Amino acid sequence: MLLACRKPGLRPPLLLLLPLLGPLGPCSPGTPAAAAPADDAAELEFFTERPLHLVSPAFLSFTIDANLATDPRFFTFLGSSKLRTLARGLAPAYLRFGGNKGDFLIFDPKKEPAFEERSYWLSQSNQDICKSGSIPSDVEEKLRLEWPFQEQVLLREQYQKKFTNSTYSKHSVDMLYTFASCSGLNLIFGLNALLRTTDMHWDSSNAQLLLDYCSSKNYNISWELGNEPNSFQRKAGIFINGRQLGEDFIEFRKLLGKSAFKNALYGPDIGQPRRNTVKMLKSFLKAGGEVIDSVTWHHYYVNGRIATKEDFLNPDILDTFISSVQKTLRDYWLSLLFKKLVGNKVLMASVKGPDRSKLRVYLHCTNTKHPRYKEGDLTLYALNLHNVTKHLELPHHLFNKQVDKYLIKPSGPDGLLSKSVQLNDQILKMVDEQTLPALTEKPLHPGSSLGMPPFSYGFFVIRNAKVAACI
Template identity: 25%
Template sequence: MKVTLSALLLVTNSVLHASTEVVNVSVTISANVVSYIDDLFVGVTLDSSLLPTTQHWKGLDFNSPKVQVLSRGLSPCYLRIGGTEGDNLTFVPTGHETIDSNRAFTGATWDAVNRFVQDVNWKFIFGLNVLKRKEGHWDPTNAKELLQYNSAKGYQLAGFELGNEADLFPGTYNITVSPRQLGIDVLNFKKLLRSTPGYETTLVIGPDVNVGRSSKFVADYFTGGGDKAVDKITFHQYYANGRTAHLSNFTDSKLMDTLVSYIQTGLDVARRTNPLTPIWLGETSSCSHGGAPGMSDRYVAGFLWLDKLGIAARMGLKGVLRQEFYAGSYSLIDNSTFDPLPDYWLTVLYKRLVGDAVFPVKASVNNSTVRAYAHCTKPSSYYGYVPGSLTMYFLLPTDNTASMTFPQFPDEPVDLFWLTPVGGLTSKTVALNNNPIELVNNTLPELKPKRMETNTVTLPGKSFGFLVFPEADVGVCSGL
């Protein structure tokens, strides 16, 4: 069975004189679902550089009511703490040990983040230091100390990583750890973990490298023992260097399409040894090196973010961890006020609306004009959507207005969740259906849809959002 659809959004004044594309959209909703995602598909990260006692989390206040509310708004959610600085760090339980405080994190720091993830219903993944080495092998002594401390406190971790982007060690640290040796190290870590009470099912995650840059490194890592060690395979991905990125990069469909070949490279390498192991983008954002200032945390970043989620889901990935929740120029919340930034609201809507089954979708225009994705709608207490509903999301990267038609549901209502900037593409404020979104008394707004009873939806260029068909009665989405 094929589905087509039409809907209407108010066109903003800035695009009234742009050309209009008439777009027919079709979704194949047969039983041959492309892939499935789950509630934990979208997660977030914090960088290891926040951990040293001298950093004081770089101002992030876990006890802030605003931070707590915003964090719960993303729940359920993985939090991964990892990054380059993780391979500099030593765990010191009391903080009284003689050690460089710039390269240490204490029991108090560990307590703070574990209390936080418990409070906001997140699942914690932590990256251990693989550069603690003895006679060419990873030295587990400090990791054992952390595991013992963690067990004594009764903290539950979802997973551990060992090392971050080890393929870059020669340039970063003038140290080389061969991929085969890293595979052996990770396998030895897994044996340690499984033999420690309380960690029988804790995930081991890796290799945490850019597979497009280092596919041979990844292949050798797997054949060295990593294939038997990892429960989730993670790759890191960024579209551009934040130091040299341009605004046009964020709406460049050709740049968006590079993710397809990147993921395919990862799938090809991983499936040789681990055909059934789930694959994640374990650290990913628009631009590397902390993001592009004035762009990676603004409305325009949503094009790359939403498209990445769509491609990753369609290609069968099981997790996408956003770098990062706080700090840098690509954060989801403001680094001084903790106010939510545009990609925060986009992520909340994705988590509320986008369900498990992924369907093939086609638009009758080039994907540089309209990029389209389709899923079952997530059954939701927020909106009362029932099984059988269909959610589609679209990106319009050009200035062209799109007149969307979906003939398969000609007489059915459509709920519109369309996001536009308040004040231009580099705005830090986003509007939902032309209404600016903001916290009120540290409470998330309802994020209500606009119910459309019309058969045509006109959407402005340089914007993106979601359409829900609550009465689609798609059999796959009904569990039939």
């Protein structure tokens, strides 16, 4: 699942998240770091005897909110070669199409494409669709000018919780699937669970229309049914209990059983699993748990409408996720670094001493697909929530190993709210619409402490660590 903190305001679907970053001071590579004051030193402890967990190669993944379909013209943004390049950098990953609006979307196979969609497809008709040019410039400019007005419509629905039904066409499905396929992503499509018969069973007829179309196009898609069914009463005045929802999933699985593909089914996509939501989840799993491939739920650190910068620096809020998944999403560049440097074997790292909660440290085997690294290497990533610089000290047996530093900070005067990012003091930006920048390391002198300026985030690859669990 993608777990993301939402901010007020919506942008065209560039899939970027705000980083937990802050100002960083200089760090000179190639020379030993000066001894840190005792109060600023943080001794690390690693457990590397065996992996504690294995994460999917698709971790982390991301979502396109279903409200994009409120006006299908804006699906045309998915034809952007720049957007596809950015998404391809995060592959392998799941692309989830879902959200509150998903339960108010109806597939209409006879609906004509919007002018913008038709213009895009006509411009690509004689090309390899995955190597095609960008959106026609006049179409893209028109959509960008109109997006702020569409944003207001979406925000009004979101905040008032007054959703209206919208229809989407087969052309919109084509655009979404092509974007996922050309970006190396596996599409998860969330279907409308609020379509009900008079006796309150799920009406699967619209889903069958979509499945038939996807089958005719050989689209291999995974599925969800409903978004946060625990909130259906508030959103739509309809109450569905867990048992009924489980029966609905059984019906859906029967439909999928007729497909030539081995389609995965995920659910129930509930909100924060607590109190009544837990009761719904238990009832759902008892009734229909055997037909799903994975259980899904949504984790929210804070209320996105009233969240402050201080909330994102609060270790108590970060601790709310310990019992579920152990990594949050940052902005795009942070996500890209994670994908390139972090492998799927999870090890244990901790900070010795008191007040450990404000130094968040995580340890994995290094991603050996990176050409610079090999089996046995370690990747440490860390977040400093202190308002002073902290110096991380590796365990004694790793103290003299070569370490590559990847330290990120915001660029410009806006601090934590900056939209541009520096990696090792170099601004990260695309070379062109089809080329991502090099993510260049900064080697540290063996024996150096790992300096973490206030509110900073960094990755440190420990080379030639020769950790058996990573070989």
